Amino acid sequence: MLRRLALALVGGLSLVLAFEPVGASYVVPVSVAAFVLATVGLPASRAWLPGLVFGIAFCYPLMFWMRVVGYDAWAAMSGVEALFLGLLGAVVALLHRLPAWPVWVATAWVAVEQVRTSGPLGGMPWGRLSYATADTPWASALPYVGQAGLGFLLALAGSSLAWLVLGPGRRQRFVAGATAGGALALATLPALAPWTPDTTGHRTVAVVQGNVPGEGDDILLDPRQVTQNHVQATIDLGANIDAGREPRPDFVLWPENSTASDPFLDEGLNLGIETAVDAVGVPVLVGAMVDSGPDHVLNQGIVWTPGVGAGDRYTKWHPVPFGEYIPWRSFFSGNIGRLALIPRDMLSGTRTEPLTVDGTRVADAICFDVAYDDGIHAQLRNGADLLVVQTSNATFIKTDQIEQQFEITRLRAIETGRYVAVxxxxxxxxxxxxxxxxxxxxxxxxxxxxxxxxxLSDQVTPAVRIGQWFGRACVAVTVVGLLLALVAYRRPRGEQA
Known part of the structure; x- marks a missing residue:
């Protein structure tokens, strides 16, 4: 068992290297193979342990950036995510009893990613295998199979590599006609036909990064100055446009938290936004915190048009638990003093229609929304021609989180066949x-x-059309596989085929 635990530890640590800031994507199949080799051949009652060790070795270093919120938050979040990989270890041990087990294992890997992306408390998609594939041939498969489909191909490559290592005694359990080389080839085959989106038009977009005062890692240190920075940068852009030094954009994009107070209640903020919008003479998509009663707040992208004011809005789909809202507030707020800094809970948005910004249909994603499939896919299926991301990563500005999120955003561009402005x-x-x-x-x-x-493009990729259904199907298939494995385990030895 000690050798298995050591292998799981090395496998989990090596998988961290596939993500930013290292970006050694080629280790993904090798790390998956290490996970499989550490768990197969054990009873499920023991296989969860190397799975958990792998999860701890992977999740805690990968999400070390969460420490800036609090070491307790980092420990809790990483621990929950590691538990999912412990569960996967037990599942893999059971599925290994089935014919074609590398396929079953790959399906189970995606199933666990799907479940942990959906819950608890809204889920956490960080660390999906597909999120480590920017700048690789594998990424070309994204428009066809999506994040879950690419995760399946990568997991299949890893489980097939484990099958190859196990030797002839185990290989006979892989169905006739399937070979490890063929399974590995599946991971690169889609790269032979890269997706080329149709272009229906062009727009000029101005992205404003106003900066944050002080050390840059506290968005609330001087929120009015943050807003003023974005106002002034936009006014300066307007002056450059008038002087002919810059083309006039079709719209301007501000980030999340460009105003941390409600611009409809604060006259000074409202005037600053109006001044900036008038200076450029085109709509500005403003990131604002908007009051929703005494106990709740909305994190919104608001289309602010010259001479009209605020109009179309998108509300963030995935607020961060214990960062933007407190689950079971009556218990936690009384026991963890730091949570007093979150006096109100952020509500989730449900908008599925794209924003209309001066005639352009824009899909919006606010910060962590970009790591989830649902909101982005819904807006694209409903006709969005362009994707924008409004984010406030100031809290994590001195960590690896900002590069990891930007890599996810690049993969979203490939998957959706859209330009993305961040x-x-x-x-x-x-x-x-x-x-x-x-x-x-x-x-x-x-x-x-x-x-x-x-x-701009109105072409919907197969990945966006499939949406989350592939991941959900993997959950269902994995449940079936577990039932079959349990039946095979309980069948008398003389009745086995």
């Missing part, structure tokens, strides 16, 4: 092409304005 308060802001190429990027912890032309 506005962050102080990093990382940028413009990303549908093939994942970074067209323009602002340096973190600076004030910057990016003005770039982007393409």
């Amino acid at each position: 506005a962050s308060t102080n990093g990382v802001s940028g413009i990303i092409a549908p093939d994942g190429t970074v067209v323009d990027r602002a340096e973190p912890r600076t004030t910057a304005v990016l003005v770039d032309q982007v393409g």
Whole structure:
């Protein structure tokens, strides 16, 4: 067992290297193989332990950025995510009894990713296998199979590698006609036909990164100055446009938390936004916190149009538990003093229609929304031509989180076949092409304005059409596989085929 635990530990740590800031994506199948080899051949009652060790070795380093919120929050979140991999260890041990077990194992891996992305408390998608594939041939499969489908191909490559290592005694359990080489080839086959989206038009977008005062890691240190930074940067953009130094954009994108107070209740903030909008003479998509009664707040992207004011709005789908709202507030707020800094709970949005910004249909995602499939896919299926991300990563600006999120955003561009404009308060802001190429990027912890032309597309990729159904199907198939494995285990030895 000690050898298995050591293998699980090494496998989990190596998988961390696949993600930013290292980005050694090629280790993904090897790490999955290590997980499989550490768990197969054990009873499920013991296989959960190497699975848990793998999960601890993977989740705690990967999400170490959460420590800036609090070491207790980091320990709790990483621990919950590690438990899912412990469960996966027991599941893999059972599925190994079935013919074609590498396929069953890959299906189970996706099933667990699907479940942990959905819950508890809204789920946490960080660490999905597909999120480590930017700048690899594997990423070309995303428009066809989506994040869950690519995760399946990567897990299949890893489980097939484990099958190859186990030797002839175990290989006979893989169905006739399937080979490890064929399974590994599945992981790169879609790269032979890269997705090329149709372009229906072009728009010029200005992305404003206003910067955050002080050390840059506290968005609430001086929230009025944060807003003023974005107002002034937009006014300066307007002056450059009038002087002919910059083209006039079709709209301007501000980040999440560009105003941390309700601009409809604060006359000074409202006037500042109006001044900025009038200076550029085009709509500005403002990131604002809007009151919703005495106990709740909304995190919104608001289309602010010259001469009209505030109009169309998108509300963040996935507020962060214990960061933007407190589950079971009556218990936790009385026992963890730091939670007193969150006096109101953020409500979740449900909008599935894209925003209309001066005739352009725009899908919006606010911060962690970009890591979830649901809201983005819904808006694209309903006709969005462009994807924007409004984010406030100031809390994590000195950690690896900002680069990990930007990598996820690049993969969203590839998956959806859309240009993506990203506005962050102080990093990382940028413009990303549908093939994942970074067209323009602002340096973190600076004030910057990016003005770039982007393409529009109304073409919906197969991945967006499939949405979450592949992941959900993997959950159902895994349940069936577990039932079959239990039946095979209980069948008398003489009755086995």
